[in-house]
Amino acid sequence: MRTLIKGGTIVNADSMGPADVLVEGEEIALIGKDLDVPADKVIDAGGKWVIPGGIDPHTHMELPFGGTFAKDTFETGTRAAAFGGTTTIIDFAVQPRGGTFHQGLDTWHEKADGKACIDYGFHCIVSDMRDELLPEMDQLVEEGVTTFKLFTAYPGVFLSDDGAIFKALRQTATNGGMILMHAENGPVIDVVAADLVAAGTTDPIGHGLARYPVFEGEATNRVIRLAQAAGAPVYFVHMSARDALAEVRQARDEGWPIYAETCPQYLFLSLDDMGHGFEGAKFVCSPPLRTPDHAVELWKGLAVNDLQLVGTDHCPFDFHGQKEMGRGDFRKIPNGLPGVEERLDLLHDGGVVSGKISPMRFVEITSTAAARLFGLPQKGVIAAGKDADIVVYDPNRKHVLSASTHHMAVDYSCYEGRTVQGGADVVLSRGTTIVEGGEWLGRAGHGRFLRRERRGFSPITPSRVEERVPALVG
Numbered sequence: 001m002r003t004l005i006k007g008g009t010i011v012n013a014d015s016m017g018p019a020d021v022l023v024e025g026e027e028i029a030l031i032g033k034d035l036d037v038p039a040d041k042v043i044d045a046g047g048k049w050v051i052p053g054g055i056d057p058h059t060h061m062e063l064p065f066g067g068t069f070a071k072d073t074f075e076t077g078t079r080a081a082a083f084g085g086t087t088t089i090i091d092f093a094v095q096p097r098g099g100t101f102h103q104g105l106d107t108w109h110e111k112a113d114g115k116a117c118i119d120y121g122f123h124c125i126v127s128d129m130r131d132e133l134l135p136e137m138d139q140l141v142e143e144g145v146t147t148f149k150l151f152t153a154y155p156g157v158f159l160s161d162d163g164a165i166f167k168a169l170r171q172t173a174t175n176g177g178m179i180l181m182h183a184e185n186g187p188v189i190d191v192v193a194a195d196l197v198a199a200g201t202t203d204p205i206g207h208g209l210a211r212y213p214v215f216e217g218e219a220t221n222r223v224i225r226l227a228q229a230a231g232a233p234v235y236f237v238h239m240s241a242r243d244a245l246a247e248v249r250q251a252r253d254e255g256w257p258i259y260a261e262t263c264p265q266y267l268f269l270s271l272d273d274m275g276h277g278f279e280g281a282k283f284v285c286s287p288p289l290r291t292p293d294h295a296v297e298l299w300k301g302l303a304v305n306d307l308q309l310v311g312t313d314h315c316p317f318d319f320h321g322q323k324e325m326g327r328g329d330f331r332k333i334p335n336g337l338p339g340v341e342e343r344l345d346l347l348h349d350g351g352v353v354s355g356k357i358s359p360m361r362f363v364e365i366t367s368t369a370a371a372r373l374f375g376l377p378q379k380g381v382i383a384a385g386k387d388a389d390i391v392v393y394d395p396n397r398k399h400v401l402s403a404s405t406h407h408m409a410v411d412y413s414c415y416e417g418r419t420v421q422g423g424a425d426v427v428l429s430r431g432t433t434i435v436e437g438g439e440w441l442g443r444a445g446h447g448r449f450l451r452r453e454r455r456g457f458s459p460i461t462p463s464r465v466e467e468r469v470p471a472l473v474g
């Protein structure tokens, strides 16, 4: 099967310009001006961008939380991702407490195998970092699961103490893996949350009020220091607070391999959304939404590469029946928001259209940076020999985000009624057209498990002060 994409503008992280793309089988075969070659299918990309399919390195399909499960399966969640222009996800396989990493991985392979519509990899969530599991980390890195998420939050569920975090960091210093951190001071948050409930604040807003930005800043600083001591890189997931970003910025200025992602909810939503009585439950996630001044700093961080990319932390729970488990006590609301489908369009609209980032930076933070940081050399770039994960993206099409039209299996949208400019018109996954003109042409089971390369593959160098450009915002 040969597909020719004609007349578009190729946008990569480091260059942009008009060219045609010939896809042969699963890979990009040829790129050139005015290609005149026979093809089984020709896609007219006139006036459109041709960009590498999005990579969302932070999703939770079917995640168990507090006796229920995140609504999207690997089938519905990856289909929704594809409609939004994302062609690869990296999901989190949860180690059962007392069990091994491989047990968690086996469970997640079962969830994904034969169901995923796009390619996928796994990170491991470390539920208890026992010493005897350290060698298993080396084994996993060999097997293409190169990243391990630890927590300074959720005491009794996921929390690792500083010693355990240090040991895990030290292990990745030598095995080529990387630790991902959820950095918030969980034990202290629990004290404030209990105080709030005792004082009668039981609505969802309490979730946001209990988790001070400084608790994220403190935990981020602590983990950076531990990583420096261990001689290991570290990657912070879902960074939300300017306090935490300031720590990352300082460490990167000093040349340390410290990386961080943020998520659309921290750029486009705010603490106010968690008000309005129990409606605010729709916006309960951790870390929580912040006041708008934090988002200004996050945009600056994205513009100058103090933040390397944007993942979604997609973890959808229905408002009815699931979020409602926390009526009367915000601590019982399942944590998580839907978002895997809306990431590219939000970032295009709020980032590129508004002039905060360039089209090339848009591609970098939605795809290329994740491919580099997480060891996916076949992904994240439009180039000959790479996987033909391609999105024909219309940077001018306006549409309205709504639960009535989205493809995620959840009964609300965080962005209900919001008009965004930009949308994926045609989506190819390894050469197969899976979305075209709003129609689903893909299939469950098309997606393959991706064994990822160890860190060291095309590393992103730490930013240096002299490379900085003034942020376009604020």
Ligand SMILES: [Zn+2]
Pocket (backbone or CB within 6 Å): 058, 060, 237, 313
């Ligand atoms: Zn997460």
